[in-house]
Amino acid sequence: MDFDLTILGSNSAVPAFGRHPSCQVINHNNQKYMIDCGEGAQFQLSKYKVKRGNINHIFISHLHGDHYFGLVGLVNSFRLNGRKDDLHIYGPPKLIDIILIQVDVFSPEFGYKVHFHPLNYGESELIFENDYLLVYTIPLVHKTETNGFLFKEKVKPRKIIREKILEYDIPRHLIADIRFGADLVIDRKLIAKNEELTEPGKPSFSYAYCSDTVYNPDLASIIKDVTVLYHEATFMHDFEDKAAERYHSTTIQAAKIAEMSGAGKLLLGHFSARHYDLQPFQDEARTVFSETYLALEGTTFNISE
Amino acid sequence: MDFDLTILGSNSAVPAFGRHPSCQVINHNNQKYMIDCGEGAQFQLSKYKVKRGNINHIFISHLHGDHYFGLVGLVNSFRLNGRKDDLHIYGPPKLIDIILIQVDVFSPEFGYKVHFHPLNYGESELIFENDYLLVYTIPLVHKTETNGFLFKEKVKPRKIIREKILEYDIPRHLIADIRFGADLVIDRKLIAKNEELTEPGKPSFSYAYCSDTVYNPDLASIIKDVTVLYHEATFMHDFEDKAAERYHSTTIQAAKIAEMSGAGKLLLGHFSARHYDLQPFQDEARTVFSETYLALEGTTFNISE
Numbered sequence: 001m002d003f004d005l006t007i008l009g010s011n012s013a014v015p016a017f018g019r020h021p022s023c024q025v026i027n028h029n030n031q032k033y034m035i036d037c038g039e040g041a042q043f044q045l046s047k048y049k050v051k052r053g054n055i056n057h058i059f060i061s062h063l064h065g066d067h068y069f070g071l072v073g074l075v076n077s078f079r080l081n082g083r084k085d086d087l088h089i090y091g092p093p094k095l096i097d098i099i100l101i102q103v104d105v106f107s108p109e110f111g112y113k114v115h116f117h118p119l120n121y122g123e124s125e126l127i128f129e130n131d132y133l134l135v136y137t138i139p140l141v142h143k144t145e146t147n148g149f150l151f152k153e154k155v156k157p158r159k160i161i162r163e164k165i166l167e168y169d170i171p172r173h174l175i176a177d178i179r180f181g182a183d184l185v186i187d188r189k190l191i192a193k194n195e196e197l198t199e200p201g202k203p204s205f206s207y208a209y210c211s212d213t214v215y216n217p218d219l220a221s222i223i224k225d226v227t228v229l230y231h232e233a234t235f236m237h238d239f240e241d242k243a244a245e246r247y248h249s250t251t252i253q254a255a256k257i258a259e260m261s262g263a264g265k266l267l268l269g270h271f272s273a274r275h276y277d278l279q280p281f282q283d284e285a286r287t288v289f290s291e292t293y294l295a296l297e298g299t300t301f302n303i304s305e
Numbered sequence: 306m307d308f309d310l311t312i313l314g315s316n317s318a319v320p321a322f323g324r325h326p327s328c329q330v331i332n333h334n335n336q337k338y339m340i341d342c343g344e345g346a347q348f349q350l351s352k353y354k355v356k357r358g359n360i361n362h363i364f365i366s367h368l369h370g371d372h373y374f375g376l377v378g379l380v381n382s383f384r385l386n387g388r389k390d391d392l393h394i395y396g397p398p399k400l401i402d403i404i405l406i407q408v409d410v411f412s413p414e415f416g417y418k419v420h421f422h423p424l425n426y427g428e429s430e431l432i433f434e435n436d437y438l439l440v441y442t443i444p445l446v447h448k449t450e451t452n453g454f455l456f457k458e459k460v461k462p463r464k465i466i467r468e469k470i471l472e473y474d475i476p477r478h479l480i481a482d483i484r485f486g487a488d489l490v491i492d493r494k495l496i497a498k499n500e501e502l503t504e505p506g507k508p509s510f511s512y513a514y515c516s517d518t519v520y521n522p523d524l525a526s527i528i529k530d531v532t533v534l535y536h537e538a539t540f541m542h543d544f545e546d547k548a549a550e551r552y553h554s555t556t557i558q559a560a561k562i563a564e565m566s567g568a569g570k571l572l573l574g575h576f577s578a579r580h581y582d583l584q585p586f587q588d589e590a591r592t593v594f595s596e597t598y599l600a601l602e603g604t605t606f607n608i609s610e
Contacts, residue, residue, distance in 0.1 A: 014385045015347060039378040040345045042320060065407065069378045073344040076370045080319045098406055101399075102370065 001132065003028045003153065003205050003304040005228070007269070008044035010295045012234050012248075013066040016273035020297055021066035022211060024230070025050055026151055029132050034058040035149055035209050041070035042077050048298050052078070053085075057128060059135070060091030061211060062146035068095065072102045079103075079111045086113045090127055092145060093118035121145040124222050138222050140213035142247045148210040150223060155180075158198035168192055205304045208263075211270050214244060215253035220260035228303050229263040230295055232270035233281055239272075251281050255288035269295035306437065308333045308458065308510050308609040310533070312574070313349035315600045317539050317553075318371040321578035325602055326371035327516060329535070330355050331456055334437050339363040340454055340514050346375035347382050353603050357383070358390075362433060364440070365396030366516060367451035373400065377407045384408075384416045391418045395432055397450060398423035426450040429527050443527050445518035447552045453515040455528060460485070463503035473497055510609045513568075516575050519549060520558035525565035533608050534568040535600055537575035538586055544577075556586050560593035574600035 004027050009020030021038025025045075032055040034041070045052050052074075060068050068091070078087065089095070096116045099105055105114040117127065119137055128135035131154070138148030157179035164170070168184055168191055178184060178198060184191040208223040211232035223229060234248035243250045249257075251268065258266035266289050268281050275281070278294050285292040293301070309332050314325030326343025330350075337360040339346070350357050357379075365373050373396070383392065394400070401421045404410055410419040422432060424442055433440035436459070443453030462484035469475070473489055473496055483489060483503060489496040513528040516537035528534060536559035540548045548555045554562075556573065563571035571594050573586050580586070583599050590597040598606070 013382075015351065015382060018348070018351065020348070039375065040348055043323070043325070043345055046320065046323065063407075065378055065381045069374075069381075069407075070344065073370055073374045076374075077319060094406075101403055101406055102368075102374075 001029045001153070001202075001304065003207075004300055004302050005207060005230075005267075006048060006050055006300045007267075007295045007297050008041060008048060008050070009038045009297050010269035010271060011066075011297075012270045012272050013064065014273040017276050019271070020044055021069070022061075022270060023070065024209070024295075025055065026207065026303075028151070028153075030054065031056065031130075031133075033135070033151065036061055036067040036211070037069075037071040037074060038066045039069040039073075042074045044297065045074075052081075055087075056085060057088045057135075058090070059149050060089070060095055061140070061148060061209070062142060062144050063092050063094060063098075064144065064212070067212075068098075071095075072099055075099065075105060075114070076103050083112045086115060088115045088117060088128075090117040090119055092121075119147055121147060124150070136222075138208060138210060138219065140210060140219075141216050142212045142214065146212060148208060148213070148219075150206065150208045150226070152206040153204035156201040156204055158194070158201040160198050164192070164197045168197070170197075207303050208261075210257070212248060214247040215249050215257070217257070217260060219257055223261045223263070225262045227264045228267060228301060229258050229261065229265070230267040230269055231257055233268040233285065234270050234272050236275070236280060237284055251285040252288055255285040255292060258289045258292070263289075264291065265301075266292045267295040267301065268292060306334045306458070306507075306609065308512075309605055309607050310512060310535075310572075311353060311355055311605045312572075312600045312602050313346060313353060313355070314343050314602050315574035315576060316371075316602075317575045317577050318369065319578040322581050324576070325349055326374070327366075327575060328375065329514070329600075330360065331512065331608075333456070333458075335359065336361065336435075336438075338440070338456065341366055341372040341516070342374075342376040342379060343371045344374040344378075347379045349602065350379075357386075360392075361390060362393045362440075363395070364432075364454050365394070365400055366445070366453060366514070367447060367449050368397050368399060368403075369449065369517070372517075373403075376400075377404055380404065380410060380419070381408050388417045391420060393420045393422060393433075395422040395424055397426075424452055426452060429455070441527075443513060443515060443524065445515060445524075446521050447517045447519065451517060453513060453518070453524075455511065455513045455531070457511040458509035461506040461509055463499070463506040465503050469497070469502045473502070475502075512608050513566075515562070517553060519552040520554050520562070522562070522565060524562055528566045528568070530567045532569045533572060533606060534563050534566065534570070535572040535574055536562050538573040538590065539575050539577050541580070541585060542589055556590040557593055560590040560597060563594045563597070568594075569596065570606075571597045572600040572606065573597060 008023040011019035022036040026033040140146040205227040231254035313328040316324035327341040328346040331338040445451040510532040538559040539553035
């Protein structure tokens with residue numbers, strides 16, 4: 001099942017050096033999920049040839065402009081381009097008022113249907129589910145109420161050992177349950193434990209988006225064993241005080257969160273406009289967590305490997 | 306006195322082929338005036354190296370997204386970049402509500418002062434004046450209340466003929482009045498008519514922005530003898546019906562307005578996303594008005610020549 005992430009913008013609030021504000025797109029099983037939508041997101045989609053047709057869910061972390069100023073333009077262009085599919089938007093409650101004062105997305109003439117899902121803040125909650133994927137909020141600590149997002153593949157079915165089907169003559173109708181962990185029970189009698197019948201299935205992958213946030217070790221338990229973690233690193237380590245004061249994080253702090261949570265990979269983003277050269281961000285974070293990479297715009301990361 | 310125009314975006318509502326929505330900047334006597342502010346305007350300023358320091362006046366024609374979605378981002382970035390100078394915004398009354406729900410530009414902590422000037426609609430009005438320049442609204446006919454803008458240099462002083470100063474021994478304190486057209490009158494007695502004393506001064510130039518609008522011959526009298534006219538040409542001539550239906554104009558219609566008003570030059574813009582190649586717009590309009598040019602983004606036009 002495909003599971004990848006394309007970065008469309010990863011600069012912090014002040015645009016600099018042609019870098020764009022926060023926006024990324026997850027592609028999972030041919031469905032696209034946009035996370036944050038900084039100004040120019042619709043142009044970035046075109047520039048990096050990300051087809052917008054199957055973007056049906058947009059998640060907005062918080063109401064600082066560099067995370068949502070591109071939303072109204074995108075939603076409006078969807079309409080102008082003749083979109084018919086429903087669109088789900090998840091974000092702080094006030095977001096819908098900001099959209100509605102500009103574009104009446106709830107009007108019957110709007111062309112397609114918009115569903116707005118106001119997000120709570122304070123505890124991690126399940127906000128989306130389909131057959132393959134779960135999305136949870138991650139409460140972050142920032143200047144304003146902010147949620148990160150955890151994209152978690154559902155547990156994939158185990159593989160039944162072919163010989164065991166023959167050995168126990170397993171009835172067809174029990175196969176599905178066994179693949180999802182059931183023991184072989186016939187007439188209320190335990191015939192064989194699941195471990196004997198199956199091998200582990202394909203692994204389930206996950207992706208956590210944590211931006212914007214001050215350094216917060218409590219995150220580690222929510223995103224435990226995440227495959228890929230995007231964590232903001234607005235500043236280098238020498239600006240630790242400024243980071244705390246502005247409710248942002250540093251390279252080293254992002255790396256510590258990655259280490260504590262047992263992440264497979266760390267992607268750094270939300271870079272300060274102070275820095276033209278971003279390589280030092282990666283180098284510094286790698287002193288703590290070697291599997292660190294820069295979330296540069298235009299880059300696609302495979303989550304399922 | 307420098308008077309030029311830089312196009313930052315001239316595509317119509319649906320972004321296409323990397324072209325950006327409406328935004329342009331007039332530079333007059335070292336002051337910058339922005340007209341419309343489509344999404345991405347702040348990135349376009351950087352891309353085309355237009356210094357934003359002396360943009361103190363922004364004029365918004367109407368509340369279709371491709372003419373203002375970039376405003377809140379620009380206003381917010383001014384703050385983040387430490388702007389101190391006052392900013393004047395002119396536009397439909399509702400524009401300020403749209404800004405305020407996103408960024409509290411009237412808060413004492415905002416960093417710089419924003420003055421909002423709600424525009425009337427229906428008659429051409431003077432909305433800005435300094436020592437050198439006048440700005441008037443141009444009522445346009447579109448789906449929503451829309452104003453174009455006419456930038457008009459004030460009449461420049463005439464040149465006094467040096468020999469006449471000696472011949473009539475013109476007192477120093479009368480020179481300024483004579484340069485602005487007064488006759489030489491001493492002790493209530495006419496000594497010499499102005500025409501004898503002076504030669505014409507430098508010409509005064511003007512620029513008219515007419516977007517978006519349906520074909521409207523009434524415009525010609527408001528923008529009479531304009532030096533440079535920007536007139537929307539969303540469609541080619543073969544889409545005349547669609548243009549009317551959508552309250553837009555065609556190449557030929559824009560050219561007719563230029564001809565009727567006696568414009569020096571015509572700039573076409575607000576191009577439909579249907580067209581990758583824009584050359585046919587220019588070619589078609591030139592069949593009616595030869596001094597037609599494409600307002601391509603990144604281009605600067607000299608108004609004072």
